[in-house]
Amino acid sequence: MSRYLNSRSPETKHLITPFKIVFNNLVLRSPNLESVTIGVDRSLVEMPFDDFEDESDDLHLTDFNFIQDWLPSLSNSINSPSVSDFWVQSCWRRSRALPLISSTCYGLVQLVIRNAWLAVDGLCLMPTLTNLTLEFVRLDDEDLNMINTCFPNLKELNLIGVGGLEEPKINLSHLQTCQWSVSNAPLSLVISAPSLVDFHLKCVKPRLLFLEAPSLSNFNLSLENTDELMLKNCGNIQCLQLEVECFSLAYILSMFRHCVVLDRLSLDFVRRTESCRGSEAWHVMESSFRKVSCENGTRMKTLKELVAHIVVVEIEFTHAFIFSVLDKCNLLGDVSLFIHGHADSCVAGNLISVCRSKFTGVRWRWGIWKEGIKDTLVSDGI
Incomplete structure (x- = not known):
């Protein structure tokens, strides 16, 4: 931060060597680098936009000319570049960094780019790339066609906060x-x-969520709602974590009725919206499980472990919900209940006591959760 401020001050800016010059000199002295990581200090990233008034590009790290200055000298050695740009300078500058990297580096295995606006025109095939991370990026590839075509051998893909997408499709056989x-x-x-x-x-x-993944074992799904959820050849899911609106629970759970080896289910539907905090929500949740069971003729026969984050508003509704779940899960032997911290300690204690006495064969764990705080386990293995 001090270096940045000094580079802006009329009294001291002549004393500061620009970052890009410093970096280029380092690369010239190290021609056989295999991994390069450059980024902007976190203190700058977290500053409000209003604090930046200039139109400089001294920290625009995905700038085409800057990358062209240093990357070609490493084209034969580098396999893992990581560039975290300065969003204030990069958000309105469309960068051709991705096509440049793909045409310059022949043996990349891993690529990370953050905080940039990326063009894909001229993107070249990169058959050696197996790990790609794009984070807080505006990507000019609305359907992800160029990503699928040019990076066909990806084994790990991380798309975090990627904008510019309209109807994206991931079609990667090795992922x-x-x-x-x-x-x-x-x-x-x-x-x-x-x-x-x-x-x-x-x-x-999303209006439509379509997933075809016959090898999928661990699925963590967080969404408010969808008009259509289609699962094709997804029967091998063993661990399912759902963070959904409670009013969508019946429909979403019914889509997983063909997961015949499911043994761990985590439900987290109370953190998403204030609408889940009323007693009506608990009626909906209890009836949701009954609806799934009756309409689809299915029971969670293979489920062995359940983790649920709950809000105790009216304890009888919470009891009904928990009992409804356990009545349908023949093999369930391990239940973890995380109760919202606003619940009265006596109410929470009564809830656990009743659950333990009614289902003596279940190992009960309970703890406390609050927004923005890590879950706290209070009792393990009651």
């Missing part, structure tokens, strides 16, 4: 791990990944 955080802009999300094992998806209200 094994994916973390995707999507805004509310895309109308549909389509994922076809036969080798995908671990998938974390956070979205808002």
Whole structure:
């Protein structure tokens, strides 16, 4: 931060060597680098936009000319570049850094780019790239066609806060791990990944969510709602974590009725919205499980572990919800209940006592959760 401020001050800016010059000199002295990581200090990243009034590009790290100055000298050695740009300077400057990297580096294995506006015109095939992370990026690839085409051998893909998408499709046959955080802009999300094992998806209200992943074992899904959820060949999910609006619970759970090996379910529907805090929500949740069971003729026969974050508003509704779940899960032997910290300690204690006495064969854990604070485990293995 002090260096940045000194570079802006009329009294001291002549004493500061520009960062880009310093970096280029370092690269020239180290021609065989395999990994390069450059970024802006966190203290600058967290400053409000109003504090920046100039139109400088001295910290625009995905600038085409800057990358062209240093990257070619490392084209034969580098395999893992990471560039975290200065969003204040990069958000309104469209960068051709991605095509430049793809045409210059022939053996990249891992690539990380953050805080940039990236063009994809002229993007070249990168068959060696197996790990790609784009974070807080505006990407001119509205359907992800160029990503699928030019990076066909990706095994790990992280798309965190990537804008510019409309109807994105992930179609990668070698993809094994994916973390995707999507805004509310895309109308549909389509994922076809036969080798995908671990998938974390956070979205808002897509009209269509289509997933085809026959190898998927661990699925973490966070969304408010969707008009249509389609799962194709997803019957091997063992660990399912749902963070959904409680009023969508019945529909979403019914889509997973073909997951015949599911043994761990985590439900977190109270943190998403204030609408889940009333007693009506608990009626909805209890009836949701009954609806799933009756309409689809299914019970969670393989479920062995349940983790739930709950709000105790009226304890009889909470009892009804928990009992409804356990009555439908024949093999369930491990339950973790995290109760909101606003609950009275006597109420929480009574809840656990009743659960323990009614289902003596279950191992009960309970703890406390609050917004913005890590869950606290109070009792382990009651």
